[in-house]
Amino acid sequence: MRRLVPGLLVAALLAGCSTPAAPIQEGRTLSSPSAEPSTSSGVQIEPAAWKACPDVYKGIFSSPPQNVKYDCATVKVPQDWQNPDGSGTFDIALVRGRSTTQRDRVGSLFINPGGPGASGFEYGVYRSVLLPAEVVRRFDVIGFDPRGVGRSSPVRCFSTADLDANFGIDPDPQTDAAFGESVAVTRRLAQTCGDKYGDTLRYFSTEQTARDMDALRAAVGEKQLTYLGYSYGTLLGAVYAQLFPKNVRALVLDGAVDPTLSMQDSAEKQAAGFEHAFDNLTTWCKANATSCPIGPDPRAVVMKAIADARTAPVQGKGRKATAGWVFTAVVSSLYNESSWRVLAQAMQDLRGGNPDKMFELADSYAERDPQGKYTNMFDANAAVGCADSDDTPTVEQARALQPQWRSKYPLFGGALALNLVCAQWPGKRDPYPAGPATGSAPIVVIGTLGDPATPYEQAPALAKMLGVGTLITWKGEGHTAYPKTGCVNDAVNRYLIDLLVPPANLTCNK
Incomplete structure (x- = not known):
């Protein structure tokens, strides 16, 4: 899921x-x-x-x-x-x-x-x-x-530009300005679906x-x-x-x-699940040093990569490796144990100024092709997920959850507290x-x-x-x-x- x-x-x-x-x-x-x-x-x-x-x-x-x-x-x-x-x-x-x-x-x-x-x-x-x-x-x-x-x-209501903006924004915005940017991007996504499909x-x-x-x-x-x-x-x-x-x-x-x-409980359990999976990746790195070039502490490497990407994202082909794209690559790698090695190499390459492998991981998750076009995966994902739930935390409630979840789940909690599209979804629920x-x-x-x-x-x-x-x-x-x-x-x-x-x-x- x-x-x-x-x-x-x-x-x-x-x-x-x-x-x-x-x-x-x-x-x-x-x-x-x-x-x-x-x-x-x-x-x-x-x-x-x-x-x-x-x-x-x-x-x-x-x-x-x-x-x-x-x-x-x-x-x-x-x-x-x-x-x-x-x-x-x-x-x-x-x-x-x-x-x-x-x-x-x-x-x-x-x-x-x-x-x-x-x-x-x-x-x-x-x-x-x-x-x-x-x-x-x-x-x-x-x-x-x-x-x-x-x-x-x-369902098709998200533009390519808006999806790029969504995946590129800070996954765990901490300043009011960064959080406001996330709210604005997700409001635009929600509103375009409401304008096109209304009550349907x-x-x-x-x-x-x-x-x-x-x-x-x-x-x-x-x-x-x-x-x-x-x-x-x-x-x-x-x-x-x-x-x-x-x-x-x-x-x-x-x-x-x-x-x-x-929806809130499900998201928190998933934050815990991704933290657990990343801990397992860390254990693997310690036991397989030759296959994990980023060393025995991949968490520190990933968190530094996300932090650096907030202020100085590495330039890739046609886009920058912002914090959101780095985070998406990490999420993508945890769905399959065989991708741990790929993530380790991608983070090593990113440290060397080459984001290509990182983008490959992120794009496979986002269903974004080499020409920058998306399937309608995320249009449908939002339409279904938001229609299914009538208990979505509000924008204000999500903002309050962020620091709490970040303290419990340092890498994934802050991001998984924010379901800002459904919080602003205009459609009726079922x-x-x-x-x-x-x-x-x-x-x-x-x-x-x-x-x-x-x-x-x-x-x-x-x-x-x-x-x-x-x-x-x-x-x-x-x-x-x-x-x-x-x-x-x-x-x-x-x-x-x-x-x-x-x-x-x-x-x-x-």
């Missing part, structure tokens, strides 16, 4: 088993897709009209994937599920990856990569190749862009998207949903299970979000439900001990809230676990294919 870089809700969006899986309900498999219209929330949904789209791999893979064929479709859904006949429609883009060696088909596996705002369409193409082979052979892998994202009636901003909420998912399930002809959700995608899956518990076949929620947390999925089939929830973005303690909390959750713990680093380690893979594969639920509190070692 992507959260806060100055002002914006942002992304973000890797071992041995203790015991074998235990079987549950037998005989619960999906039927073959139907060609007849089906319904969701009382609305008739037309079947997805699939058409071959072999070129969707471009920009994701350098050459066409072998043994996978792609089809694409568009499904129309009501803009407002509370008023389906009077609100117009959104187009939801889907892609289906089907193995050319498919056998013993179970059904369709829907995937969401998180964000909110990340492209599930592109991620579906990616995962159709990189999921375990036994899963790909048994399922059609379905990726979709949620409403407002990418190819699905996208609430249509981009998570609950509306969860209802879309049931329409997509119906459109592809599945009686029940099989779903793999990462990060924010765990929240989307949890809301779906609460709304449509009888329509759940199997849900895997990896990198869990606790829906019961307030909070999601947070309660049990009564009547649902068992749901697998995965938490990673070293996860910075969705700290581990949210995973048992989500499993408990759902009432039908079973927890898998991975003693690993980075954001999310499947399919990165054999123990987790084995448990999840058996659950998805055979509906064998892992034993309670399964722990997978690093």
